[in-house]
Amino acid sequence: MDLFAQLFVNGLVNGSHYALLGVGFGLIFATTRILHFAYGPIFTAAAYAAWFAANVLGLPIAAAMLFAAAIAAVLGVITYQYLYLPFERGQGSSHVTLIASLGLFIVLENLIAIIFGTGGRVIDGYQYSIFLIGPIYFSSVQLGQVIAMVVLTALLGVYLARTRHGKAILATTDNPEMARIIGIDTVKVSRLVFAIGSALSAIPATLILLKDGASPSMGFFAVFIAFVAVIVGGVGSLRGAVAGGLALGMVESLGLWKIPTEWQSSIAFIVLFLVVLLRPQGLFGRAVN
Amino acid sequence: MLKRIGAALTAAFFITTSAALAAEKPKDPDIIHIGALFAMTGKTSFYGTVMSQGMKQAIDEINAKGGVDGIKLEADIEDHKGGVAKAGVDGFTRLRNLYNVQAVMTSFSPPTLAIAPIADEQKIFLINGGGVSNNLVGASKYLFHNRSLASDLGHAAVSHAHDLGLKKMAELAWNSDAGDNIVKVVDEYWKKNGGTVVASEKMDVGAANIDTQVAKIRAGNPDFVGLWLFSPDPGVAAKRIRDFGLKVPLIGVEYTADVQKLGGAALEGYEFTSDYFQPSADEPWSAAFAKGYKERYHSDPDFYAANYYEGVYVIAEAMKRARAEGGDWYHGDKIAAALRANPTFKSVYGGSMVFQANGVAKKRVALFKVQNGNKVFEKYIEAK
Amino acid sequence: MEYILHILVMVCIYGILAVSFNLLIGFAGLFAMAQAAFYAFGAYATAILTLKLGLPFPADLLVGVAITAFIGALVAIPAIRISGTYLVVVTLALQVIVIAIATNWKSLTGGTDGLRGIPSLHIFGYALDNPGRFLPAAIVALGICFWIAWRLANSPFGRALRAMRENESAAEAVGKNLLYMKVAVFAFSAGLAAVAGSLFARYLNYVGAESFGIDETIYMLAMVILGGTGNLWGSLVGAAVLVILPELLKFVTLPTEIADKSHLIIYGLLLIVILRLRPEGLLAERSTMRHLPHVDDTxxxxxxxxxxxxxxxxxxxxxxxxxxxxxxxxxxxxxxxxxxxxxxxxxxxxxxxxxxxxxxxxxxxxxxxxxxxxxxxxxxxxxxxxxxxxxxxxxxxxxxxxxxxxxxxxxxxxxxxxxxxxxxxxxxxxxxxxxxxxxxxxxxxxxxxxxxxxxxxxxxxxxxxxxxxxxxxxxxxxxxxxxxxxxxxxxxxxxxxxxxxxxxxxxxxxxxxxxxxxxxxxxxxxxxxxxxxxxxxxxxxxxxxxxxxxxxxxxxxxxxxx
Missing domain, CATH: 3.40.50.300 (P-loop containing nucleotide triphosphate hydrolases)
Known part of the structure; x- marks a missing residue:
């Protein structure tokens, strides 16, 4: 039972991490319909930016996180403005944009490896604290992962529902044609979601840096799991991305309670397979054709 | 036309007879190209970096001293993208065709296994100083290893645990050939010697999340945890294990700068068996290598860099010996034959190493312990 | 030169893969991301059947193709209910699961060590054991696979596939049986990919799980899209470009530490530039031109x-x-x-x-x-x-x-x-x-x-x-x-x-x-x-x-x- 409780907490923690990744990726995907594969290396770049800020510039962790968010936002907007937007204007199909995104993925990942080297990076001297509640262990970084997910998702939810920009994003997500008709500049909205979505990815990136360190190839798993979380939860739904991420984390953790751990990489996919078969619209999505 | 054929025939006759008459006169290439297949890109490109650095340092040193009997060496490194068989074959074919390499340094199981049949057919000398899966042993008759077998290191690690009187083992192994090899040997040994395996968990190479594995290990309440992992995962795993409040000894088979960097304080007291590479004043060659490496790359060499550095010296020495036989010596099979004729080579670890019949060099293996962020030598370990 | 011959063999193998994938993506509009898994089935079938059961050519190939086609047909069944992004995820899941099985079912697949010693092809007692000898066989295989795909794509069935791609309900409304079409096209696509897998196994004499990961599927996808969806010749061109380009880039001499990474950076940039210049792909889809008969005949x-x-x-x-x-x-x-x-x-x-x-x-x-x-x-x-x-x-x-x-x-x-x-x-x-x-x-x-x-x-x-x-x-x-x-x-x-x-x-x-x-x-x-x-x-x-x-x-x- 102790093991189950610990696995449950692990699932919650990792699920929160996946959920936050999913929220950022999902916001971009739902609004722009771009499968932003390069979300992965931007996530990596954010982790390295945080490392740079904390280790080289000597900023405190919170400031490093903000610095990383700013860098990620800038990279995201540049990517949209100079890669995706020309493709959209050039009438390229979404497939073509996907492959262009893949091209950028390759470029960024290798660029990061050249600039920062291939070894791992950690913030020197950083030590997180460990808590023990009953039989359950967790660290301050893990706590941070859960809190970050809850707070940021809530903030984003409020922002989308209450502010003028947020409503414009929702309108564009709902129906870009209609949004244009009622006078929303959808390009501006897209730029905005790329900024927000990318900045969001910087938070889990920094937390992973604190937890495990950064490596140039950490982005692939991040974008992969974000994509899956969004699909499991349902495209276009904030709640869905959160639920999808948490579900993945839980399944991955609790699923291995009795199953040998060599199946770790596929267990979430077996569940995913079933979810999509039984509920093709995702857990929280609307049925779309 | 006929005249020309006649001339060619006469020339051929002279060449063969002269070679037969004067076996002393070796047929030399202009440059000796030494090929390499490393993980230069991808998830594990860390390995490619250190391996290529060690290799290049050795080549520069040898060239500075005049190369192989005056013939210069050149490194030609190809990328197998972190162990992709096809990429390995692409690179190998390229090396063969563009540079007519006769000796190739290789790493990782899948590309090595995929090039082994080609190396056999084309008689190319191969040397591997990276991870050694049992499956690689004997994959090609020209394949040699200057790295201890993963399973031997694992065996040494558990026998140490046995000496410490530990009973309940939990293990975390790479879900890979190397991890599997160790688990197989270790479990067998451990059970035979009266111990129990309370948890046997697997993790993917560079897995993003091992919380479940660690939780299950903790639930097994072990006396120690065997980390059958390679760089940089022992560091990541040690850190996570300590995070989960598990304070039992950690015993593993690998330690590098990257492991230390990612593991940090969690590695205090970590014991591991490894190829004995410990630059010190007593071992002038290893000290010189470490000093040169630090000057070139601004970091301390780990044993992967050392193995590939050493590998180049093995190739150069074997070539020298093959050349001494004279004639058309510049062929992989001749180089391999020279190695087998006298399988003892100087090791950068200190002392010498002997290549056994199966191609694996018997090197010094030692037990180390991490103290204050540095590895400290404890004792040599007798190979099985 | 052997190196060039080797590259050409790889072009043939990837040509088959890209063509087979194009049937699904370009013609049927089914965005299934498990092509490398089908490729794996073909490769492992040949490896296991030759090594463990000693089956001779072409029995291993035929059995492998049949099994893979059957699995492809099974995948079509979820595809009837779901489409678009969800099909991507189901097939992605399949891809991941297949590779996990290939890695973990060690007694059958050899785990990450893979299976080695797969016998080379022998045609009339002549061993195809080097690139030069293998290339003719690879070209023949590519020719046959291309012909099969071509025949399918340019038949009334292919026309119906494209109609299904354009609009599923409208295709149904003109009497097309979508389930049949999806099952058939998946079976063909998977079967052809299995041929490539079998070739791969025979050529490298080695099969390991790392060769068939999700990155391989993405690589094939890039070939199809770069070459032009809905154009089979385009897939051949796409495969050739993406196989040859990285090899050419290797000739760009750079310092060791950054050489291969820089090559990949150039490769990524070129991919983007080519797509910018040709958003429809290198060869765009063309309608099959048929001449209308004279009025008298009608x-x-x-x-x-x-x-x-x-x-x-x-x-x-x-x-x-x-x-x-x-x-x-x-x-x-x-x-x-x-x-x-x-x-x-x-x-x-x-x-x-x-x-x-x-x-x-x-x-x-x-x-x-x-x-x-x-x-x-x-x-x-x-x-x-x-x-x-x-x-x-x-x-x-x-x-x-x-x-x-x-x-x-x-x-x-x-x-x-x-x-x-x-x-x-x-x-x-x-x-x-x-x-x-x-x-x-x-x-x-x-x-x-x-x-x-x-x-x-x-x-x-x-x-x-x-x-x-x-x-x-x-x-x-x-x-x-x-x-x-x-x-x-x-x-x-x-x-x-x-x-x-x-x-x-x-x-x-x-x-x-x-x-x-x-x-x-x-x-x-x-x-x-x-x-x-x-x-x-x-x-x-x-x-x-x-x-x-x-x-x-x-x-x-x-x-x-x-």
């Missing part, structure tokens, strides 16, 4: 089409139809009787259940209760494509033309009973298909003549004017050869002159004995065309009568006409 068929059916017979009737969506009642106790030779109008306010009634009558939605008969035969519960084949066809309010196909193809794909829709016939009765295609051209020409679009035959549907699109919708429906036509607002949004052109066409259809039912809002159209009008509200017929009768009913007037 006379026989025109006659056949206008051959009068008996008028006034009951053809389609729906009795006490009910349908609820959750708590909302869409259709409740709806009765309708349609007769040959007459035009029936369906009017009523928005949400009255008109389109739902069409969906129920044509099997696009299942009934909660009630039954439907066609010429006395109970067709309740039949699949929609079977209902079309039985003789009841419908159009869609939002047209759903096959936009990237020509007007001619839009019509040809809808022709009934095409042997070429069956994969077996495509390969084993080529002459029959050939003759039938000649015949189909004649029939299609007749249809295009009838709706007056002959001069636009080679125009893609997306390039037609709105009125022409509407005409093509009618033509496509006509081509199904059905007896009952259910038109969902076929005339909305058209100006008076265009209407005046279309009225006689619809009239002529009715005069030839066809049964016609039209959903329409424009009362002028109703008045002009319809013999009988049903006024629908709240899911059932509130009134039935001639247009004049209904329009003079004051109760209905307040409900709707005001």
């Amino acid at each position: 006379s026989r068929h025109s006659a056949e089409m206008t051959e009068p059916l008996r008028k006034g017979e009951v053809t389609l009737s729906g009795n006490d139809l009910h349908k609820r969506f959750g708590g909302i009642v869409a259709v409740a106790g709806f009765n309708i009787v349609l007769k040959s030779g007459s035009i029936t109008g369906l009017i009523g306010p928005n949400g009255a259940g008109k389109t739902t009634a069409f969906n129920l009558l044509t099997g696009f939605l299942s009934l909660d209760s009630g039954n439907i008969t066609f010429r006395g035969r109970n067709i309740t519960g039949l699949k929609s494509h079977d209902i079309v084949r039985a003789g009841v066809a419908r159009s869609f309010q939002d047209l759903r033309l096959f936009t990237k196909m020509t007007a001619l193809e839009n019509v040809m794909v809808a022709l009934p009973n095409q042997a070429g829709d069956r994969v077996f016939d495509v390969f084993f009765r080529p002459m029959k298909i050939h003759r039938e295609e000649q015949d189909n051209l004649v029939r299609a020409r007749a249809v295009l003549d009838f709706v007056g679009l002959t001069h636009k035959a080679y125009e893609t549907a997306e390039n037609l004017s709105y009125a022409e699109e509407k005409l093509l919708v009618i033509g496509r429906l006509l081509a199904t050869g059905a007896e009952v036509f259910l038109f969902d607002e076929p005339l909305s949004g058209l100006d008076r002159t265009t209407l005046a052109e279309i009225f006689p066409i619809v009239r002529k259809l009715a005069d030839s004995g066809k049964t016609i039912c039209i959903i329409e809002h424009n009362l002028d159209v109703i008045k002009e065309l319809c013999d009988v009008v049903y006024f629908l509200d709240e899911g059932h017929a509130m009134a039935i009568g001639t247009p004049d009768q209904l329009m003079s009913d004051p109760a209905l007037a307040t409900r709707y006409f005001k």
